[in-house]
Amino acid sequence: MKMYDYTLAPSPRRVRIFLAEKGIDVDLVQVDIMRNANRTPEFYQKNPLGSLPILELDDGSCLSESVAICRYFEEIQPAPPLFGVGAREKALVEMWNRRIELEIFAPVGHVWSHLSKVAEGRGRRFPEFGEIQKRAALDRIAWLDSELTSREFIAGPNYSIADITILCMLDFARTVDILIQPKQTNLARWYSNASSRPSATA
Ligand SMILES: N[C@@H](CCC(=O)N[C@@H](CS)C(=O)NCC(=O)O)C(=O)O
Numbered sequence: 079m080k081m082y083d084y085t086l087a088p089s090p091r092r093v094r095i096f097l098a099e100k101g102i103d104v105d106l107v108q109v110d111i112m113r114n115a116n117r118t119p120e121f122y123q124k125n126p127l128g129s130l131p132i133l134e135l136d137d138g139s140c141l142s143e144s145v146a147i148c149r150y151f152e153e154i155q156p157a158p159p160l161f162g163v164g165a166r167e168k169a170l171v172e173m174w175n176r177r178i179e180l181e182i183f184a185p186v187g188h189v190w191s192h193l194s195k196v197a198e199g200r201g202r203r204f205p206e207f208g209e210i211q212k213r214a215a216l217d218r219i220a221w222l223d224s225e226l227t228s229r230e231f232i233a234g235p236n237y238s239i240a241d242i243t244i245l246c247m248l249d250f251a252r253t254v255d256i257l258i259q260p261k262q263t264n265l266a267r268w269y270s271n272a273s274s275r276p277s278a279t280a
Pocket residue numbers: 087088089090111116128129130131142143144145
């Protein structure tokens with residue numbers, strides 16, 4: 079089994095952190111997406127969307143989508159549980175993971191694609207759209223701060239895949255100058271906690 083990875087990209091990092099939390103080792107193969115190493119016919123055979131991460135199983139079949147890959151590992155090694163335990167907690171983890179992906183990670187991704195210098199030349203850009211997405215991301219990060227007022231982690235008392243998604247989103251957001259604001263003390267406390275876990279360096 080091996081995972082196609084790019085150290086600087088936030089989506090494969092979600093899986094690397096997940097694996098580190100579980101103590102699972104997987105061979106990593108670096109694919110330099112900034113040099114379009116993923117935009118080749120061979121690579122599109124592995125994932126028609128051309129995106130990372132991809133997990134290639136021993137029979138040669140491939141799984142993509144970071145959350146799907148994490149679910150695969152949760153099934154084969156349930157401990158420690160990172161998708162929640164019991165009906166309610168599992169639903170809350172799912173709820174928060176989806177909210178963070180759709181409501182915050184996606185806008186941050188659009189800011190990177192449409193406004194950042196490094197993404198120049200990677201596709202058509204609409205700077206005004208990028209600015210709108212930046213305002214949306216900032217608003218939703220403020221919402222996240224308020225949600226963390228009374229909880230240690232976003233979905234409850236336990237660290238979960240939803241927290242991993244926040245960590246990767248916030249570190250990615252920093253590259254486009256979307257920062258935790260000084261008054262966002264709940265989020266700052268959460269960030270200090272999550273980023274000091276050993277898995278955060280994965
Ligand atoms: N929803 C996907 C997102 C995958 C994605 O967008 N990956 C980026 C890296 S973070 C990528 O491979 N982009 C390829 C490119 O820009 O050509 C997941 O979670 O796996």
